[in-house]
């Protein structure tokens with residue numbers, strides 16, 4: 001079926017069965033490959049996008065359920081929080097293989113948009129669904145604190 | 154980085170600018186240079202030498218890295234070496250992955266590939282030489298043009314100057330490329346290094362990987378491509394008998410389903426990844442299990458235990474004294490005895506296996522892959538598809554982790570992709586995608602290991618007799634690298650870290666192989682992933698039996714006048730000092746120490762844990778000391794220690810692959826729960842200053858992490874953990 005999607009500030013028309021997870025529409029149809037596939041069952045966070053500004057796992061969201069919601073992917077992450085997070089990530093060289101990092105960054109932006117100065121515990125609680133097999137967690141924590149500082153400045 | 158990583162974009166921009174100078178090594182390992190169009194030098198059908206450094210007419214310098222990037226930092230590390238010798242401005246150097254070509258060999262294994270923590274160790278001189286040769290040629294060309302001595306020219310940030318003359322590299326590319334490179338270019342003295350050893354040099358891949366722009370094989374889409382997933386036998390060794398597709402036909406986007414020519418599975422083709430996954434669910438296959446492995450983990454454990462009880466097959470230490478040493482150890486007035494069991498482990502890199510095979514116009518193939526072993530993948534795909542190797546081009550992308558998985562002597566997922574490509578007629582590009590379920594059930598696990606040790610302590614408080622039996626499924630027997638690793642029946646990877654322990658121990662070691670049709674593979678740090686645990690928990694137990702402090706006891710078994718043992722002692726003391734070893738800890742906390750040498754690198758770690766009121770363990774901190782010789786990129790070294798520690802901790806805490814009647818029980822991450830951010834301790838890494846040649850850092854941080862944790866838990870709770878994972882053996886984590 002033909003579905004209209006509001007994504008990254010545009011309206012796009014896609015052909016997909018309604019049960020297709022948003023992730024695969026984004027990756028295979030719209031060719032926005034910054035959003036990754038890691039598990040398909042909402043347990044790794046690699047596929048995290050924003051739905052109306054809130055982090056969501058796109059691998060379990062049927063595309064038919066998106067409706068009028070605005071989807072934002074890493075390619076279009078431009079809020080002050082997004083810029084601060086990316087700057088902090090680069091400053092601390094958080095990434096290793098990088099495959100989980102779009103998802104980590106989309107989650108971190110969501111966290112800072114709600115809570116400008118999270119504690120370690122709040123970071124751990126919010127980010128716990130974003131797995132990183134390279135275990136860059138130590139730097140993720142530090143980079144979120146750093147992004148928070150950048151935003152404050 | 155972003156444009157140079159994209160080969161097509163790269164070629165176009167260079168083509169427009171004209172001449173490129175390239176410096177590299179030829180087939181006999183000698184430096185060579187030429188002036189050429191970049192299109193020729195990047196193609197594997199060209200000349201007998203391959204570029205390591207390329208300088209364009211606009212002065213852009215590109216370092217061609219022969220080792221793929223799985224997060225371990227090769228794009229940063231190898232580039233550092235060239236930038237150092239050429240005096241380049243760091244931010245301006247570009248990076249490109251090497252094509253698959255026989256001249257890009259890993260000097261440690263004689264073929265193109267990455268693994269065994271060898272990338273920096275084998276590239277250190279090569280990339281510096283290439284950089285120094287290029288710089289020398291540019292300087293000579295400038296000297297000629299300016300009529301000055303070469304020694305009167307200085308280079309800074311990619312700019313040549315002498316007196317009032319200055320020029321970028323681009324200006325002399327044409328002239329320099331006509332010169333012959335020095336046979337042995339003069340390398341910088343270490344005292345002049347400005348990039349090598351710099352505490353914080355920004356990673357080359359950071360920008361691309363924080364903006365979603367980094368391209369992984371999972372992201373590749375080529376024209377007319379079909380997506381394929383494979384329905385495989387639930388049991389290892391099952392063979393396809395028949396299958397039924399009718400229900401799949403109603404799935405939108407379903408294209409076709411074909412038996413793989415080797416009957417290992419059904420390839421399910423579709424117009425999108427999702428359609429293939431969905432169609433696969435509705436295909437019913439019947440398997441011939443007559444040759445399949447139908448055992449469960451309890452049966453395997455029993456078999457391991459029986460083998461531990463039997464006489465070892467191989468006398469690894471070759472002194473013919475096993476029975477004698479074991480009896481002496483058991484009979485000592487102070488002694489230690491313990492059995493250890495280590496489960497199967499999956500690598501579970503974040504990006505599941507994926508490979509695109511694309512036919513090209515001239516009857517060749519393009520293989521799009523995060524390729525770790527081109528030396529095996531390239532000929533393997535040629536053999537299956539019957540396309541001549543010189544018409545096959547492997548395009549390497551960033552790999553979403555590996556931990557050993559993508560370095561497969563059988564090139565397993567490439568074989569599947571090639572078979573799926575052929576089964577569809579060999580005319581259409583196919584993209585093979587593995588799901589996480591495929592990954593966890595797909596075999597090539599870290600083998601199970603069992604160990605039994607008896608240790609006797611002498612009157613002097615030192616080990617007087619150490620007898621150990623190991624049971625392991627060999628990784629190397631029957632594979633293409635067997636002759637390098639298996640000697641007199643002993644697969645070294647089954648005993649590494651024990652038979653070559655740097656401690657001075659009167660040891661007798663026996664080994665028995667375990668056989669199984671289930672494929673096993675190296676997993677980050679290979680045999681050390683379990684031998685480090687065994688040795689360091691045993692050293693702790695022995696120290697306790699001897700009534701000695703664990704650090705003092707270890708030092709008593711090291712001769713510091715010996716270079717190797719001195720370096721072991723060095724990291725041990727450094728970690729102990731930085732962690733405040735010996736200072737008081739409040740009630741409910743514990744500290745444990747462990748060290749291990751692997752891949753030529755020495756690492757000691759101190760773990761600090763605390764218990765909550767329910768007795769659940771939190772890992773508060775790991776202090777790590779590492780000696781990897783010259784520290785080329787200290788921040789990458791710290792990152793690799795952090796990552797290897799996290800990867801190791803997650804595994805010993807709660808990971809295992811188990812079987813029920815031959816079927817893997819872990820479906821997806823919820824049953825193979827990765828380490829999470831809330832589990833991650835603070836990590837404090839200290840690098841030992843050194844001017845020795847660099848050794849690897851991707852794996853050596855892992856082996857001490859598990860035993861340091863186990864020893865800390867013992868200190869806090871009095872529980873010894875010799876069977877893994879910890880959560881299946883009585884330990885709760887907060």
Ligand code: FES
Pocket residue numbers: 036037038039040041042043044045046047048057058059060
């Ligand atoms: S791919 Fe969506 S959470 Fe893992």
Ligand code: FES
Pocket residue numbers: 095096097098099100101131132133134135136224503553554
């Ligand atoms: S950086 Fe590799 S999985 Fe997170």
